[in-house]
Amino acid sequence: MLDLILRHCNLPDGRTDIDIGIAAGRIAAVEPALAAHAADEIDAAGHLVTPPFVDAHFHMDATLSYGLPRVNQSGTLLEGIALWGELKPMLTQDALVERALAYCDWAVARGLLAIRSHVDVCDPRLLAVEALLHVRERVRPYLDLQLVAFPQDGVLRAPGALDNLKRALDMGVDVVGGIPHFERTMAQGAESVRLLCELAADRGLRVDMHCDESDDPLSRHIETLASETVRLGLQGRVAGSHLTSMHSMDNYYVSKLIPLMRDAGVAAIANPLINITLQGRHDTYPRRRGMTRVPELLAAGVPVAFGHDCVMDPWYSLGSGDMLEVAHMGLHVAQMTGQEAMRACFAAVTAMPAQILGLDGYGVAPGCRADLVLLQARDPVEAIRLRATRLRVLRAGKTIASMPPAMAALDLPGRPAQVDFLRRGGGQ
Numbered sequence: 001m002l003d004l005i006l007r008h009c010n011l012p013d014g015r016t017d018i019d020i021g022i023a024a025g026r027i028a029a030v031e032p033a034l035a036a037h038a039a040d041e042i043d044a045a046g047h048l049v050t051p052p053f054v055d056a057h058f059h060m061d062a063t064l065s066y067g068l069p070r071v072n073q074s075g076t077l078l079e080g081i082a083l084w085g086e087l088k089p090m091l092t093q094d095a096l097v098e099r100a101l102a103y104c105d106w107a108v109a110r111g112l113l114a115i116r117s118h119v120d121v122c123d124p125r126l127l128a129v130e131a132l133l134h135v136r137e138r139v140r141p142y143l144d145l146q147l148v149a150f151p152q153d154g155v156l157r158a159p160g161a162l163d164n165l166k167r168a169l170d171m172g173v174d175v176v177g178g179i180p181h182f183e184r185t186m187a188q189g190a191e192s193v194r195l196l197c198e199l200a201a202d203r204g205l206r207v208d209m210h211c212d213e214s215d216d217p218l219s220r221h222i223e224t225l226a227s228e229t230v231r232l233g234l235q236g237r238v239a240g241s242h243l244t245s246m247h248s249m250d251n252y253y254v255s256k257l258i259p260l261m262r263d264a265g266v267a268a269i270a271n272p273l274i275n276i277t278l279q280g281r282h283d284t285y286p287r288r289r290g291m292t293r294v295p296e297l298l299a300a301g302v303p304v305a306f307g308h309d310c311v312m313d314p315w316y317s318l319g320s321g322d323m324l325e326v327a328h329m330g331l332h333v334a335q336m337t338g339q340e341a342m343r344a345c346f347a348a349v350t351a352m353p354a355q356i357l358g359l360d361g362y363g364v365a366p367g368c369r370a371d372l373v374l375l376q377a378r379d380p381v382e383a384i385r386l387r388a389t390r391l392r393v394l395r396a397g398k399t400i401a402s403m404p405p406a407m408a409a410l411d412l413p414g415r416p417a418q419v420d421f422l423r424r425g426g427g428q
């Protein structure tokens with residue numbers, strides 16, 4: 001006996017008019033015209049049903065702090081880091097927890113049910129670590145929060161950072177982070193990559209470093225990250241976040257680098273909203289976009305996810321937890337306008353980050369967890385175009401958020417009384 005059936009679903013892989021049967025919080029069947037009954041049925045009416053959005057790169061310790069203690073005047077990454085440094089001593093655990101929980105409410109409402117968040121460990125009190133470990137447990141029933149021990153001020157550059165990072169891992173933080181381009185020298189950057197990868201290998205953990213978040217084409221720490229991944233047998237467990245310097249690198253060098261990344265099984269995480277905002281700030285015109293080479297990485301077989309990175313914090317004043325907004329920006333910045341490329345942008349905020357995070361039971365297939373999002377769109381491209389309304393968000397088969405369809409009333413002679421912006425029919 002099934003608990004719930006979603007009828008007439010379109011799926012991200014292009015299948016249409018599919019029924020999804022759910023029992024005991026898991027998907028039991030995915031097939032056309034499912035001959036079964038359930039206690040409850042939902043008619044998806046040809047709308048897209050997708051596994052939840054996944055954010056591979058976020059900063060939940062800084063989110064919703066915009067304006068504290070002041071706003072970023074220059075708009076640069078470096079002023080953002082300095083501003084965060086001013087705010088850090090003023091943080092309280094209650095305020096951190098409250099802001100993080102408020103952001104998780106937004107995330108759930110947007111169908112975003114898994115987030116990898118970096119947490120700054122360059123604070124001997126480890127206040128943010130304690131707060132986010134607490135939040136991870138609080139939200140566990142409805143959101144998978146994975147934490148990265150992130151030495152914001154540089155694991156070698158900041159006194160005590162390595163000890164703090166190790167303590168954070170001892171406390172239960174999941175992933176080893178880093179920021180090699182912020183160390184004092186290129187050599188120290190490379191050294192930081194080496195020691196952090198060794199730490200991850202010793203502890204059996206994944207690695208996700210802020211890597212080469214710079215317009216400097218000679219920032220090449222991704223090369224060391226890939227080579228350490230191979231040396232230590234960490235293939236498939238390492239991600240380079242940002243990699244913006246790759247935008248400015250010499251093409252010949254990139255033709256060697258991308259195969260190195262692919263062979264090392266290193267994933268790339270671009271952050272389109274933030275990269276387009278923070279990079280190119282030292283340029284006049286032409287002004288660089290700064291996002292890493294997403295289509296080329298994908299074409300070579302490197303997994304690529306798009307992260308949100310920031311929402312209303314020292315680096316970015318906008319955002320609302322909407323991964324379709326992230327995909328929309330990524331699509332434009334990377335000029336990924338072909339049909340397949342647009343679908344890849346949808347995958348970059350769903351299946352790809354799920355793979356990078358190593359999420360268990362993610363997908364629309366029998367046996368997967370019944371975490372699903374019903375969108376007011378017929379396919380992934382329309383979902384991105386409309387930043388589609390999340391009509392319903394399911395966690396383990398239970399509805400945990402819903403929103404009425406976006407619909408405008410019209411009063412025009414001879415025209416429809418309502419529009420919802422969906423494309424109707426085919427036509428010539």
Ligand SMILES: [Zn+2]
Nearest residue numbers: 059118210309
């Ligand atoms: Zn970041």
